[in-house]
Amino acid sequence: xxxxxxxxxxxxxxxxxxxxxxxxxxxxxxxxxxxxxxxxxxxxxxxxxxxxxxxxxxxxxxxxxxxxxxxxxxxxxxxxxxxxxxxxxxxxxxxxxxxxxxxxxxxxxxxxxxxxxxxxxxxxxxxxxxxxxxxxxxxxxxxxxxxxxxxxxxxxxxxxxxxxxxxxxxxxxxxxxxxxxxxxxxxxxxxxxxxxxxxxxxxxxxxxxxxxxxxxxxxxxxxxxxxxxxxxxxxxxxxxxxxxxxxxxxxxxxxxxxxxxxxxxxxxxxxxxxxxxxxxxxxxx
Amino acid sequence: xxxxxxxxxxxxxxxxxxxxxxxxxxxxxxxxxxxxxxxxxxxxxxxxxxxxxxxxxxxxxxxxxxxxxxxxxxxxxxxxxxxxxxxxxxxxxxxxxxxxxxxxxxxxxxxxxxxxxxxxxxxxxxxxxxxxxxxxxxxxxxxxxxxxxxxxxxxxxxxxxxxxxxxxxxxxxxxxxxxxxxxxxxxxxxxxxxxxxxxxxxxxxxxxxxxxxxxxxxxxxxxxxxxxxxxxxxxxxxxxxxxxxxxxxxxxxxxxxxxxxxxxxxxxxxxxxxxxxxxxxxxxxxxxxxxxxxxxxxxxxxxxxxxxxxxxxxxxxxxxxxxxxxxxxxxxxxxxxxxxxxxxxxxxxxxxxxxxxxxxxx
Amino acid sequence: xxxxxxxxxxxxxxxxxxxxxxxxxxxxxxxxxxxxxxxxxxxxxxxxxxxxxxxxxxxxxxxxxxxxxxxxxxxxxxxxxxxxxxxxxxxxxxxxxxxxxxxxxxxxxxxxxxxxxxxxxxxxxxxxxxxxxxxxxxxxxxxxxxxxxxxxxxxxxxxxxxxxxxxxxxxxxxxxxxxxxxxxxxxxxxxxxxxxxxxxxxxxxxxxxxxxxxxxxxxxxxxxxxxxxxxxxxxxxxxxxxxxxxxxxxxxxx
Numbered sequence: 035x036x037x038x039x040x041x042x043x044x045x046x047x048x049x050x051x052x053x054x055x056x057x058x059x060x061x062x063x064x065x066x067x068x069x070x071x072x073x074x075x076x077x078x079x080x081x082x083x084x085x086x087x088x089x090x091x092x093x094x095x096x097x098x099x100x101x102x103x104x105x106x107x108x109x110x111x112x113x114x115x116x117x118x119x120x121x122x123x124x125x126x127x128x129x130x131x132x133x134x135x136x137x138x139x140x141x142x143x144x145x146x147x148x149x150x151x152x153x154x155x156x157x158x159x160x161x162x163x164x165x166x167x168x169x170x171x172x173x174x175x176x177x178x179x180x181x182x183x184x185x186x187x188x189x190x191x192x193x194x195x196x197x198x199x200x201x202x203x204x205x206x207x208x209x210x211x212x213x214x215x216x217x218x219x220x221x222x223x224x225x226x227x228x229x230x231x232x233x234x235x236x237x238x239x240x241x242x243x244x245x246x247x248x249x250x251x252x253x254x255x256x257x258x259x260x261x262x263x264x265x266x267x268x269x270x271x272x273x274x275x276x277x278x279x280x281x282x283x284x285x286x287x288x289x290x291x292x293x294x295x296x297x298x299x300x301x302x303x304x305x306x307x308x309x310x311x312x313x314x315x316x317x318x319x
Numbered sequence: 320x321x322x323x324x325x326x327x328x329x330x331x332x333x334x335x336x337x338x339x340x341x342x343x344x345x346x347x348x349x350x351x352x353x354x355x356x357x358x359x360x361x362x363x364x365x366x367x368x369x370x371x372x373x374x375x376x377x378x379x380x381x382x383x384x385x386x387x388x389x390x391x392x393x394x395x396x397x398x399x400x401x402x403x404x405x406x407x408x409x410x411x412x413x414x415x416x417x418x419x420x421x422x423x424x425x426x427x428x429x430x431x432x433x434x435x436x437x438x439x440x441x442x443x444x445x446x447x448x449x450x451x452x453x454x455x456x457x458x459x460x461x462x463x464x465x466x467x468x469x470x471x472x473x474x475x476x477x478x479x480x481x482x483x484x485x486x487x488x489x490x491x492x493x494x495x496x497x498x499x500x501x502x503x504x505x506x507x508x509x510x511x512x513x514x515x516x517x518x519x520x521x522x523x524x525x526x527x528x529x530x531x532x533x534x535x536x537x538x539x540x541x542x543x544x545x546x547x548x549x550x551x552x553x554x555x556x557x558x559x560x561x562x563x564x565x566x567x568x569x570x571x572x573x574x575x576x577x578x579x580x581x582x583x584x585x586x587x588x589x590x591x592x593x594x595x596x597x598x599x600x601x602x603x604x605x606x607x608x609x610x611x612x613x614x615x616x617x618x619x620x621x622x623x624x625x626x627x628x629x630x631x632x633x634x635x636x637x638x639x640x641x642x643x644x645x646x647x648x649x650x651x652x653x654x655x656x657x658x659x660x661x662x663x664x665x666x667x668x669x670x671x672x673x674x675x676x677x678x679x680x681x
Numbered sequence: 682x683x684x685x686x687x688x689x690x691x692x693x694x695x696x697x698x699x700x701x702x703x704x705x706x707x708x709x710x711x712x713x714x715x716x717x718x719x720x721x722x723x724x725x726x727x728x729x730x731x732x733x734x735x736x737x738x739x740x741x742x743x744x745x746x747x748x749x750x751x752x753x754x755x756x757x758x759x760x761x762x763x764x765x766x767x768x769x770x771x772x773x774x775x776x777x778x779x780x781x782x783x784x785x786x787x788x789x790x791x792x793x794x795x796x797x798x799x800x801x802x803x804x805x806x807x808x809x810x811x812x813x814x815x816x817x818x819x820x821x822x823x824x825x826x827x828x829x830x831x832x833x834x835x836x837x838x839x840x841x842x843x844x845x846x847x848x849x850x851x852x853x854x855x856x857x858x859x860x861x862x863x864x865x866x867x868x869x870x871x872x873x874x875x876x877x878x879x880x881x882x883x884x885x886x887x888x889x890x891x892x893x894x895x896x897x898x899x900x901x902x903x904x905x906x907x908x909x910x911x912x913x914x915x916x917x918x919x920x921x922x923x924x925x926x927x928x929x930x931x932x933x934x935x
Contacts, residue, residue, distance in 0.1 A: 134640025140633030295464030521798035541760030
């Protein structure tokens with residue numbers, strides 16, 4: 035029971051990050067390698083706000099706002115100028131952004147390890163088992179947000195426009211969709227979601243520069259599931275969480291990374307487009 | 320063709336010269352510059368302190384790694400975040416060979432190259448069916464896999480933070496001081512640079528660029544995509560592991576912490592700042608990025624500014640980030656392109672463009 | 682006009698899921714002369730060329746080059762077997778010069794391990810010389826002298842099309858597949874193209890399978906014409922027969 039909750043918590047955080055990656059990839063065909071860094075710097079913001087005495091219902095909006103501002107700034111300053119250029123340019127730029135944020139993290143927060151306090155009491159008793167309330171908060175928070183993203187994507191009008199852009203940018207633009215605005219919204223949303231993931235991560239684990247590894251695990255999750263599939267991101271996140279948890283229980287944390295890498299290489303060898311991803315069309319000649 | 324009248328200036332008298340002058344690495348006055356550069360390089364240890372000679376040595380090692388990465392990322396357009404992993408493979412080959420077998424220097428180098436090639440093959444195979452963009456993730460994953468494996472190796476097998484490596488020796492001569500190392504690395508780096516330039520002008524280099532630019536078209540013209548991608552991965556991984564092995568011998572120690580993602584990104588910064596696809600760019604970038612932290616310290620010391628060590632490392636990261644993003648946005652071809660433009664400006668003045676038949680690609 | 686066929690396509694069928702791109706195409710390219718392939722957009726002309734090149738694998742049928750079946754071979758093996766190919770859209774390698782673009786087409790004729798490439802002395806250098814000489818003759822043939830060392834991405838459109846054509850020739854193929862070399866060319870450039878086509882046919886004796894939209898040009902130059910519509914050959918014959926064919930007229934006019 036406790037194990038299941040732990041796995042679902044980890045999976046929830048990964049799923050949020052992976053969904054952000056998928057959102058960005060679908061609209062702009064950019065792999066955002068800075069996702070983990072952005073999530074963690076938002077978590078630092080949360081730590082600072084709660085540390086200076088603000089209650090959680092102010093800290094969470096502050097964190098999310100940081101994510102939104104970061105998303106807008108990154109999109110406008112670095113992504114919009116290179117939209118439509120070779121994917122290599124996009125990926126390199128996000129690498130630059132990632133290292134930049136890592137540096138800012140060290141300068142402003144000293145790269146210290148901190149943890150967030152749970153907004154609710156200490157422990158709850160659930161069907162005879164004592165559970166830290168933060169665990170339930172992470173569980174509910176992450177999967178609740180996952181649900182919200184899915185609902186947004188499939189039932190809101192902006193979500194519809196995003197799907198149109200992801201299907202065919204040119205066609206969408208010709209139909210009068212403001213592609214620039216949609217892609218911008220996708221970036222902002224993805225980073226708001228990423229900030230939430232960072233906050234939730236801080237509830238159950240340490241915040242440090244090393245914690246940016248969650249971004250890598252989320253990338254692996256998105257890849258296993260298929261870069262352009264929401265369903266894939268969730269399944270991938272669950273897979274990664276299970277594999278990580280089991281290897282840590284059986285051996286140690288270093289082996290978890292090795293296992294994930296092997297898993298990903300195997301999946302990509304046999305299903306290069308991921309479990310649920312669309313098969314990419316051949317280049318046309 | 321109507322637009323293409325035969326151009327007398329474009330047709331020197333004999334066929335062989337007309338062909339060779341188009342793929343010579345250096346010609347005419349460039350040899351003179353090269354000679355002067357060589358003299359300066361030989362005299363360098365006499366001119367600088369041990370500290371700066373040490374930094375030069377680090378830069379020379381970085382040149383080899385950057386040249387390898389640039390062939391892969393600049394020419395074949397396969398973005399690799401696995402640079403630190405391949406350097407680590409070289410470094411740990413050196414460490415393991417020295418620790419377990421007390422192996423000689425040359426044997427470690429060979430083992431490092433073989434292992435590097437093997438791991439290059441391991442990432443190349445799933446990458447074959449993927450879009451070039453995805454290679455960034457397979458190599459990123461490789462980075463974490465390999466560094467985790469070495470952490471396990473250090474903890475379980477060596478039971479120490481790192482492995483000490485004795486300096487290499489040739490007969491009775493031990494490669495220990497900075498100056499002998501400098502000459503040794505200078506020769507090796509020069510050989511690597513010439514090798515890379517030759518690769519670029521050979522059919523292999525053309526094939527890599529062609530496959531990166533248009534996969535289907537190159538296949539329809541007779542290129543095996545499979546062989547092209549595997550060859551570029553294996554060759555560059557061998558080269559990078561070779562550089563990693565040399566680096567480990569130079570430092571005299573290998574630790575897991577040295578090969579972090581920061582190192583991989585520093586190498587990407589080198590080739591982006593220097594110029595993607597340009598060997599000259601790899602050299603410029605390797606020197607600039609290796610020098611940058613020392614230069615920053617130097618500036619801070621002159622300015623009398625005191626900052627904590629942590630903040631300084633943060634500033635290094637921020638600078639890397641700004642350099643990468645800035646060059647990607649404003650000058651994707653890097654310093655090599657800026658250098659070419661400056662040179663053209665002066666050689667062509669008062670004109671602006673070269674005549675058509677004198678255009679050269681590099 | 683039953684001559685020994687260089688290329689024979691027999692009952693080739695190609696589906697993409699539900700869509701039938703080719704529904705049993707039969708045609709042949711004799712060992713000399715220009716064979717043109719005409720038809721409205723979506724008729725399956727490029728799909729047929731891609732099938733010959735090995736880019737698409739047909740569900741059934743045979744593609745015989747001098748009697749040997751090409752179906753199932755990967756694209757690079759088809760090229761090695763002697764099929765040169767140009768593309769409808771510009772598929773030049775933008776980061777390579779014109780000479781290098783042509784050399785890439787000869788890539789499979791190169792031999793030697795990476796180490797000899799890194800040394801680039803002796804055999805590797807002589808090999809490079811040899812192939813550059815061969816490419817020079819192509820440059821001469823297509824009158825590309827001023828553009829030899831110009832990066833492909835900086836060339837004007839018309840020149841890029843000619844370079845694509847030249848590149849298909851650079852490997853000295855047994856059969857040339859040209860996918861709309863004339864589209865987007867100016868009047869002058871088209872006349873150059875026609876001249877090259879005729880010189881290839883008469884001087885170099887290379888059989889050509891040529892896709893073209895410009896019907897007047899095809900009727901002027903081709904020795905044999907196949908008209909394709911909706912994945913089928915609807916007419917074939919010499920230019921005179923095609924000109925008078927009711928089905929062709931119907932598929933063109935609508």
